[in-house]
Amino acid sequence: MKPAVPQLETSPPPGRSALALLLLVPAPTIGVLCAMFLFPDTWYGQTIHLAAKAWLLTLPLIWVFFVERGKLCLPKLKWEGMPIGIISGLAILGVIIGAWELFAHSMIDVAVFKDKMTEVGLSSPARYLAFAAAVTFINALLEEYVWRWFVYTNWFEALKGLKGSVKAVAIPGAIVLAGLCFMLHHTIAMSLYFDWQVNALASFGVFSGGVIWSIIYLKTKNLYSAYVSHIFADIALFYVGYRVAFG
Numbered sequence: 001m002k003p004a005v006p007q008l009e010t011s012p013p014p015g016r017s018a019l020a021l022l023l024l025v026p027a028p029t030i031g032v033l034c035a036m037f038l039f040p041d042t043w044y045g046q047t048i049h050l051a052a053k054a055w056l057l058t059l060p061l062i063w064v065f066f067v068e069r070g071k072l073c074l075p076k077l078k079w080e081g082m083p084i085g086i087i088s089g090l091a092i093l094g095v096i097i098g099a100w101e102l103f104a105h106s107m108i109d110v111a112v113f114k115d116k117m118t119e120v121g122l123s124s125p126a127r128y129l130a131f132a133a134a135v136t137f138i139n140a141l142l143e144e145y146v147w148r149w150f151v152y153t154n155w156f157e158a159l160k161g162l163k164g165s166v167k168a169v170a171i172p173g174a175i176v177l178a179g180l181c182f183m184l185h186h187t188i189a190m191s192l193y194f195d196w197q198v199n200a201l202a203s204f205g206v207f208s209g210g211v212i213w214s215i216i217y218l219k220t221k222n223l224y225s226a227y228v229s230h231i232f233a234d235i236a237l238f239y240v241g242y243r244v245a246f247g
Contacts, residue, residue, distance in 0.1 A: 012068055012154075012157055013161065014157055014159075014160065014161025014162065015158075015161075016067070016068075017154040017155075017157035017158040017161070018154075018158045020059075020063050020067075020150075020154045021151065021154050021155065021158065021181075023059060023063075024055075024056065024059050024060070024146075024150070024151065025184075027052045027055045027056045027059075028052055028053070028184075028185035029184055029188060031048060031049040031051070031052025031053060031185070032049070032189045033188065034049055034052075035049035036188075036189060036192055037188075056146055057146065060149070060150040063150075077224055078222060078224070080220065081216070081219070081220025081222035082222070082225050082228060084216055084219065084220060084225055085216060085220075085222075085226060085227070085228035085229040086228055086229070088212060088229045089230070089232025089233065090232055092209065092212070092229065092232055092233045092236065093233065093236040096205070096233065096236035096237060096240065097240070100240045100243070104201070104240075105243075105244075107195075107197060107198050108198060108244055109194075109195070112193070113193060113194075113241075113244050113245060114245055116192065117245050125246055128238075128242060129242075132234075132238035132241075132242075135234060135238070136231055136235060137231065140227060140230040140231055140234055141227050141230075143230065144217070144223050144226050144227045144230060147181065147182045147210060147213075148178070148210075148213050148214050148217045148223065149217070149223060151178045151181055151182070152174055152175065152178040152217065152218075153174075155173070155177045155181075156170050156171060156174035158174075159174055159177075171218065174214075175211055175214045175215060175218070176211065178210060178214050179210035179211040179214065180207060182206065182209075182210035183203055183206045183207040183210060186202075186206045187199060187202075187203040187206070190202050190203065209230070209233055212229065213229060214226075216229060
């Protein structure tokens with residue numbers, strides 16, 4: 001079964017895959033740093049942030065079509081692999097909500113979190129839920145497209161091409177490195193909302209999610225199965241956020 005994303009006829013050289021990663025991976029971190037830390041509340045900080053997001057979404061297509069000379073395989077929604085996505089997603093949801101109810105709720109400074117929600121315009125339940133829906137159903141799919149398909153695939157090709165490397169090493173290496181790349185900008189953004197203990201716990205959760213979704217994509221070759229699992233994780237996270245912000 002062909003992966004439901006733009007595909008290449010042959011594996012790219014490892015150096016080219018490394019260049020693709022170098023051009024793409026820093027973009028969201030640069031965007032978050034400019035918008036939240038270096039130039040907060042400025043039009044140019046937000047402009048850089050939006051430009052970084054646009055780069056993150058368009059570079060994979062530009063790279064495949066114009067650098068690798070690949071072709072487009074439009075995604076088809078299939079049931080194959082979906083049970084894994086649903087089961088893993090429910091498990092992640094249970095872990096997140098369970099951790100929240102058991103101990104994490106005592107670790108969060110509610111006043112600071114509410115102040116940050118007000119600063120970004122999410123002080124009302126309606127706005128919060130609209131934002132949550134957009135992130136859960138739209139942004140999650142885009143993240144799977146970028147981090148699981150493009151980033152994981154290029155890490156695998158880059159590692160596979162190293163002298164003396166074997167597939168058995170390249171696969172777990174790519175999974176871990178793609179997870180770390182996925183985590184980085186989330187960790188920086190969350191540092192604005194949480195202290196270092198909560199941020200460390202949440203960052204581990206983001207990294208674990210990235211690893212799980214890369215494994216699901218690797219096993220099923222169906223980006224939608226990883227996407228479904230991601231949806232459940234985001235539902236749990238926004239449920240927790242709603243509890244903190246609105247009680």
